[in-house]
Amino acid sequence: MSENYILEMENVTKEFPGVKALDSIxxxxxKGSVHALMxxxxxxxxxxxxxxxxxxxxxxxxxxxxxxxLKVSSTKEALKNGISMIHQELSPVPHMTVAENIFLGRxxxxxxxxxxxxxxxxxxxxxxxxxxxxxxxxxxxxxxLSIANMQMVEIATAVSYDADLIIMDEPTxxxxxxxxxxxxxxxxxxxxxxxxIIYISHKMDEIFRICDEITVFRDGQYIxxxxxxxxxxxxxxxxxxxxxxxxxFHKEKAEIKEVILAVSxxxxxxxxxxxxxxxxxxxxxxxxxLMGSGRTEVIESIFGIDPPDSGDIFIHGEKVKIKxxxxxxxxKVALLTEDRKLSGAFLPISIKENMIISSIDQFLERGYINxxxxxxxxxxxxxxxxxxxxxxxxxxxxxxxxxxxxxxxARWLLNDPDILILDEPTRGVDVGAKSEIHKLMSKLxxxxxxxxxxxxxxxxxxxxxxxVIVMHEGNKKxxxxxxxxxQEKILEMAYS
Amino acid sequence: MNNPINHNNxxxxxxxxxxxxxxKVSQIASKYGILLVLLVMMITMSFLxxxxxxxxxxxxxxxxxxxxGIVAMxxxxxxxxxxxxxxxxxxxxxxxxxxxxxAHPGEFSIFVPLLIGLCIGALxxxxxxxxxxxxxxPAFIATLGMMIAARGLALLYSDGRPIPDLSSAxxxxxxxxxxxxxxxxxxxIIMGIISHLMLSKTKFGKYTYAIGGNEQAAKICxxxxxxxxxLIYTYAGLLAAIAGMMLTARISVGQPSMGNMFELxxxxxxxxxxxxxxxxxxxxxxxxxxxxxxxVLNNGLDLLGVSSYWQQILKGIIIVSAVLIxxxxxxxx
Numbered sequence: 121m122s123e124n125y126i127l128e129m130e131n132v133t134k135e136f137p138g139v140k141a142l143d144s145i146x147x148x149x150x151k152g153s154v155h156a157l158m159x160x161x162x163x164x165x166x167x168x169x170x171x172x173x174x175x176x177x178x179x180x181x182x183x184x185x186x187x188x189x190l191k192v193s194s195t196k197e198a199l200k201n202g203i204s205m206i207h208q209e210l211s212p213v214p215h216m217t218v219a220e221n222i223f224l225g226r227x228x229x230x231x232x233x234x235x236x237x238x239x240x241x242x243x244x245x246x247x248x249x250x251x252x253x254x255x256x257x258x259x260x261x262x263x264x265l266s267i268a269n270m271q272m273v274e275i276a277t278a279v280s281y282d283a284d285l286i287i288m289d290e291p292t293x294x295x296x297x298x299x300x301x302x303x304x305x306x307x308x309x310x311x312x313x314x315x316x317i318i319y320i321s322h323k324m325d326e327i328f329r330i331c332d333e334i335t336v337f338r339d340g341q342y343i344x345x346x347x348x349x350x351x352x353x354x355x356x357x358x359x360x361x362x363x364x365x366x367x368x369f370h371k372e373k374a375e376i377k378e379v380i381l382a383v384s385x386x387x388x389x390x391x392x393x394x395x396x397x398x399x400x401x402x403x404x405x406x407x408x409x410l411m412g413s414g415r416t417e418v419i420e421s422i423f424g425i426d427p428p429d430s431g432d433i434f435i436h437g438e439k440v441k442i443k444x445x446x447x448x449x450x451x452k453v454a455l456l457t458e459d460r461k462l463s464g465a466f467l468p469i470s471i472k473e474n475m476i477i478s479s480i481d482q483f484l485e486r487g488y489i490n491x492x493x494x495x496x497x498x499x500x501x502x503x504x505x506x507x508x509x510x511x512x513x514x515x516x517x518x519x520x521x522x523x524x525x526x527x528x529x530a531r532w533l534l535n536d537p538d539i540l541i542l543d544e545p546t547r548g549v550d551v552g553a554k555s556e557i558h559k560l561m562s563k564l565x566x567x568x569x570x571x572x573x574x575x576x577x578x579x580x581x582x583x584x585x586x587x588v589i590v591m592h593e594g595n596k597k598x599x600x601x602x603x604x605x606x607q608e609k610i611l612e613m614a615y616s
Numbered sequence: 617m618n619n620p621i622n623h624n625n626x627x628x629x630x631x632x633x634x635x636x637x638x639x640k641v642s643q644i645a646s647k648y649g650i651l652l653v654l655l656v657m658m659i660t661m662s663f664l665x666x667x668x669x670x671x672x673x674x675x676x677x678x679x680x681x682x683x684x685g686i687v688a689m690x691x692x693x694x695x696x697x698x699x700x701x702x703x704x705x706x707x708x709x710x711x712x713x714x715x716x717x718x719a720h721p722g723e724f725s726i727f728v729p730l731l732i733g734l735c736i737g738a739l740x741x742x743x744x745x746x747x748x749x750x751x752x753x754p755a756f757i758a759t760l761g762m763m764i765a766a767r768g769l770a771l772l773y774s775d776g777r778p779i780p781d782l783s784s785a786x787x788x789x790x791x792x793x794x795x796x797x798x799x800x801x802x803x804x805i806i807m808g809i810i811s812h813l814m815l816s817k818t819k820f821g822k823y824t825y826a827i828g829g830n831e832q833a834a835k836i837c838x839x840x841x842x843x844x845x846x847l848i849y850t851y852a853g854l855l856a857a858i859a860g861m862m863l864t865a866r867i868s869v870g871q872p873s874m875g876n877m878f879e880l881x882x883x884x885x886x887x888x889x890x891x892x893x894x895x896x897x898x899x900x901x902x903x904x905x906x907x908x909x910x911x912v913l914n915n916g917l918d919l920l921g922v923s924s925y926w927q928q929i930l931k932g933i934i935i936v937s938a939v940l941i942x943x944x945x946x947x948x949x
């Protein structure tokens with residue numbers, strides 16, 4: 121039985137503080153086959169891959185590779201065992217040559233002192249490219265390559281380990297049609313040699329073309345494995361979303377009035393194209409789409425972080441020019457960014473200072489900051505948002521994710537925005553804080569704030585939005601209002 | 617079944633309490649630690665040498681470090697933004713020779729050399745800030761260039777020679793006393809208060825910490841990061857000019873070789889005083905104490921007859937220790 125499978129995983133569980141990323145899942149890959157792993161954002165795909173590749177160790181469960189128990193605690197061990205991986209994000213060393221990049225960490229050596237054998241390295245790289253039918257010079261510097269060619273080098277590197285199992289995480293996200301064909305040729309010849317592939321992609325047509333079997337995960341749970349021929353695009357999507365929305369969302373009816381924010385034909389080369397939509401007073405508009413669909417880029421350009429190449433933005437019916445976040449803030453736009461650590465919180469600084477930083481002018485008195493005004497405003501926010509902290513003098517980094525997020529929300533509320541843009545407002549936030557944030561959104565909408573929310577969480581999008589905009593690869597695929605929106609429709613648009 | 621669970625609970629509780637207790641100690645230590653170090657040093661010295669705890673000697677120590685101390689205040693602000701300023705020593709030299717050349721007796725009003733000196737310092741800082749902020753290059757490189765070029769300019773301007781013969785009004789800023797307190801000490805304290813208020817009570821200060829804490833987030837919060845960076849470097853240049861002119865008056869000549877290695881002592885004072893090179897952390901009070909520690913160390917070792925070679929070695933060790941402690945503090949979080 122088990123000789124058929126190169127990889128067998130059973131009852132594998134991995135928990136992170138607050139989330140069960142994988143809940144007693146199973147996953148089996150046949151020898152010499154291409155196996156697709158499907159699921160929405162947060163389904164547990166990347167956690168599983170990281171376990172197989174030795175980046176995470178599972179809490180419990182059994183993993184058998186080539187019939188033996190697999191215990192890898194580093195990527196180096198995984199590679200030694202015959203598992204290699206093409207990562208979604210490229211990590212080239214730009215100033216080294218293609219050959220040096222391929223053989224990084226395992227350079228061929230010569231002599232007693234272990235000098236790097238450059239000649240052999242380049243020969244080996246040439247041979248590798250020849251067998252893979254890739255037309256690249258191993259001597260060129262990585263930084264001079266196009267992104268697509270860098271991706272091809274990454275693919276070649278993964279193949280060069282002579283692995284029995286290659287994990288491919290979105291291998292085609294950066295390459296064109298032509299290179300995709302080449303990749304598929306490579307995969308076919310690898311299969312012929314008995315090498316197995318785990319293939320992760322958001323592109324349905326690729327999945328149906330190249331994969332033999334498909335396993336679906338949802339919310340950290342194993343849903344099922346089917347042969348590709350048994351499935352259609354529709355039935356696959358059914359498997360991926362087939363969840364009842366159990367959570368209750370605190371969406372209350374708000375009076376939707378005139379248009380406050382309108383964008384028309386917004387374009388930015390390489391990021392998004394011809395995006396138009398409106399947000400009304402009292403309305404919550406959700407933007408759905410896969411990661412990399414251009415959602416974040418659109419709102420960042422509206423906020424002036426990276427202004428669009430063309431297109432117009434209207435606020436309260438007037439055409440506005442937003443070149444910097446300062447301009448946006450003056451127009452009473454607020455943006456809660458996606459990544460708290462990277463672009464939200466000032467970690468070494470107190471809660472209080474984190475809150476007032478973008479509305480500081482209202483606390484100035486003859487050039488000095490009036491401590492009393494600050495304390496009053498901050499304490500009011502702490503109370504209103506139920507931020508759990510002994511004092512606003514605490515450093516923000518001592519707070520939990522949910523409380524940090526509330527502090528950042530408070531920062532923007534102090535500006536009393538007309539338009540509130542929220543990028544993944546509840547990512548990494550515990551359940552309690554999450555529902556509090558949702559309640560707050562409802563309340564703000566009732567007070568007349570126009571809210572634009574990006575979320576990767578389908579239940580959140582459906583539960584909170586009056587209208588949903590779906591994006592795919594930089595384009596707006598469509599718009600659904602609250603009544604007609606459901607998971608199937610959204611996913612169909614997002615994956616098309 | 618119940619027992620082991622209970623047992624476990626109590627264990628975690630104890631370790632939690634311990635953790636909180638430890639946390640409090642380290643909080644107090646990190647807040648007042650530097651001050652404690654200074655006090656311990658002073659107490660130790662007063663036992664080791666009778667000459668140490670005299671008014672004259674203490675005034676001497678403070679006057680000696682007032683120059684570095686003033687420079688270090690600007691450097692502190694720069695470092696809080698994750699920048700660095702290597703040019704302060706050379707800016708001091710340039711300000712020294714130029715202001716001295718306008719400070720000969722009977723030529724100009726005292727305000728002329730002072731104003732020119734301040735302008736040169738501010739301009740040098742403005743250039744540092746502009747190149748760093750707008751040119752998007754590391755502050756290390758921008759200010760390294762200024763360090764080399766300003767020194768060259770000082771030598772060019774003075775033809776490599778000292779500029780003596782300064783008016784008594786000008787000399788007062790380095791040698792004068794008010795109510796028995798040397799003028800440089802008074803300026804050190806006044807600039808300390810001003811800088812402290814700027815950093816802790818104004819928008820300028822909050823933005824400085826914000827830029828250092830997370831530049832990307834600062835931009836999104838609507839802070840004009842470039843403009844504030846330029847302001848901060850300009851202020852640092854201005855403080856270097858003040859120190860440069862007082863130092864010139866103190867030794868009675870404009871010197872193109874003045875301020876050699878000053879930038880490093882100023883950085884050392886800031887770092888010993890708790891300013892973090894990773895940005896977002898630092899206070900003027902800490903830096904002033906840091907400067908005093910360097911002063912007491914120099915003075916104490918002098919009084920004890922320790923060779924200046926050993927003094928250098930010790931200073932090096934202390935600076936690295938200060939940063940090591942700082943790094944450990946950050947790891948904990």
